[in-house]
Amino acid sequence: MGEGRKLLFFVTEDWYLCSHRLPIVNAAVAAGYEVSVVTRVRDHAAPIEAAGANLIPLALSRRGRHPLRELNVIRELVRIYRRVQPDLCHHVAMKPVLYGSLAARLAGAPCVVNALGGLGYIFISQRPAARLLRQPVKVAFKLLLGGRGRRVIVQNQDDRELLRRRAGIPARSFVLIAGSGVDPASYPAAPEPAGPVRAAVVARMLWDKGIGEVVAAARLLRSQGSDVTITLAGAPDPENPATITPADIAAWQAEGVVRCLGHVQDIPALWSEHHIAILVSYREGLPRSLLEAAACGRPLIAADVPGCRDLVRDGETGLLVPPRDPQALAAAIRRLAADPDLRRALGTRARAMVEREYTVAQVVAGTLAVYRDLLEGA
Numbered sequence: 390m391g392e393g394r395k396l397l398f399f400v401t402e403d404w405y406l407c408s409h410r411l412p413i414v415n416a417a418v419a420a421g422y423e424v425s426v427v428t429r430v431r432d433h434a435a436p437i438e439a440a441g442a443n444l445i446p447l448a449l450s451r452r453g454r455h456p457l458r459e460l461n462v463i464r465e466l467v468r469i470y471r472r473v474q475p476d477l478c479h480h481v482a483m484k485p486v487l488y489g490s491l492a493a494r495l496a497g498a499p500c501v502v503n504a505l506g507g508l509g510y511i512f513i514s515q516r517p518a519a520r521l522l523r524q525p526v527k528v529a530f531k532l533l534l535g536g537r538g539r540r541v542i543v544q545n546q547d548d549r550e551l552l553r554r555r556a557g558i559p560a561r562s563f564v565l566i567a568g569s570g571v572d573p574a575s576y577p578a579a580p581e582p583a584g585p586v587r588a589a590v591v592a593r594m595l596w597d598k599g600i601g602e603v604v605a606a607a608r609l610l611r612s613q614g615s616d617v618t619i620t621l622a623g624a625p626d627p628e629n630p631a632t633i634t635p636a637d638i639a640a641w642q643a644e645g646v647v648r649c650l651g652h653v654q655d656i657p658a659l660w661s662e663h664h665i666a667i668l669v670s671y672r673e674g675l676p677r678s679l680l681e682a683a684a685c686g687r688p689l690i691a692a693d694v695p696g697c698r699d700l701v702r703d704g705e706t707g708l709l710v711p712p713r714d715p716q717a718l719a720a721a722i723r724r725l726a727a728d729p730d731l732r733r734a735l736g737t738r739a740r741a742m743v744e745r746e747y748t749v750a751q752v753v754a755g756t757l758a759v760y761r762d763l764l765e766g767a
Contacts, residue, residue: 392421394764397475397498398442399466399489400426401449401482403433409506409569409677410481414440416753417760425473427466445469449484450628463488470496477760482506487526490533500763502756503534504542506569507674507696508551530556538766540759542566544674547695564759567699568675570749571684578686578740579661581733586726588665588690589620591656591678594633599669599692601633605715607646610722617726619646620663622653660685664732665725671712673697675747684743688735690721700747706739 396417400406406414406428417424418441426437430446437444447469449462470478470492477500480489486503493501534541535558542564543549549563592598600621607619621641625632642649653659660666666682666689673696679689683700689707691697701707708725710717725732 394422394477395473395475396422396424396760397470397473397478398424398426398428399478399480399485400428401485403428403430403437403444405482407433407436411436411440412570412749412753413479413756414442416757418442420757422477422760425475427469445473459488463491466492467495470498474498476500477764478502479756479760480504483508483526487529487533494533500538500760502540502542502759502763504566505548505552505674506544507672508548527556530558535559535562538763540564540763542756542759544568545696545699548674564755566752566755566759567747568680568752569677570747570752571677571680571743572749573684573740573744576657576660576681576684576743578684578736579657581664581729582662585616585618586665587618587620587663588667588722588726589622589659589663590667591622591653591659591682592668592670592676593623593629594621594625594638595629595631596633597631597671599671599712602669602713602715602718603667604641604647606718606722609715609719611646613719613723615723615726617722618648619667619722620648620650620659622650622659624652656681657685660687663687665690665722666707667691667718667722668697669710669712669718670694670697675699680743680747683736683739683747686736686740688725688732689739690718690725700739700742702742705735706742707735 414424424442425445426442427445427447429449434444466488475498478489478493478498479502480486481504486505490501490503539562541558541562544567552558553560590603594600610617625635638649641647660682666679666687668676668679669692672694675696679700683689689701691701691709692712693709694712698709701709703709708721710721
């Protein structure tokens with residue numbers, strides 16, 4: 390299918406490509422594409438190169454706002470795109486979508502796929518910096534993302550409608566591919582552990598992930614005499630303006646209100662030790678952490694927001710709670726903690742949902758179909 394075609398992949402971080410998109414790179418190489426990956430290289434060069442991709446390092450900061458530095462990044466991207474001369478570009482996340490689309494336009498790349506895994510800090514934060522950037526980003530989306538040879542991959546219908554209405558991207562430009570998928574064989578369903586109920590949040594430690602509300606709910610549960618343990622599994626993200634500081638996390642740990650593990654590599658092992666998965670983000674694309682928990686047969690509690698409500702079907706695979714509402718979150722945790730039969734029923738249906746709708750094989754097939762459609766029409 391891709392014999393002799395050049396595919397350029399642009400993501401912000403090498404670790405993100407390995408955790409979310411490496412199966413697509415593997416499949417593209419197997420399909421005959423000549424794949425180049427442009428990213429900031431830290432600790433994950435080996436698996437990318439082992440996949441058969443040409444790795445091109447780029448000094449990119451997700452948080453970078455300095456005009457001269459950002460202009461230099463765009464200039465370097467244009468040089469890379471002109472040198473590689475890709476037939477097809479695939480950009481993932483906000484900054485690669487914006488910068489990569491501009492570079493592709495200037496370099497004359499005929500086909501571009503822009504994948505937005507959620508609308509992120511700029512669209513969900515009410516901080517002045519985010520609100521200042523919101524309108525220019527919408528204008529840039531309108532100018533760069535629509536038109537012949539362009540497709541926008543979104544992970545939920547809410548994001549599609551928001552971009553269609555507010556950025557003016559035509560409906561025909563969108564493709565819905567739900568998340569990055571999981572391999573059910575790598576996330577086996579496990580029986581509940583013995584002992585008191587334990588609930589966990591697997592996420593970057595960001596305020597926008599609802600971590601503050603989780604801590605507040607944990608305090609409420611403790612004040613009510615509950616013996617449920619709440620675990621936070623994830624690290625701060627210094628490049629995200631919404632990051633929680635290590636000092637905040639250390640204070641929670643010292644208070645004893647939550648158990649803080651930092652980054653956890655073995656996610657199936659984590660879920661084998663916990664009963665309930667929580668994610669009360671303010672907005673998501675399609676959260677991988679809930680997909681992994683569902684695959685492991687855990688009931689889900691999530692905020693009723695875009696992305697989360699696609700996976701958490703209230704009363705079927707988990708419980709939905711209003712966003713930014715610690716009281717409702719605490720009540721949902723209490724309900725599941727008191728009802729093991731409900732937990733098991735929700736977890737069983739969550740696993741079945743993943744096997745039916747959200748496998749990595751389905752995501753890879755859908756993405757390669759987008760490539761084929763664009764290249765055949767070029």
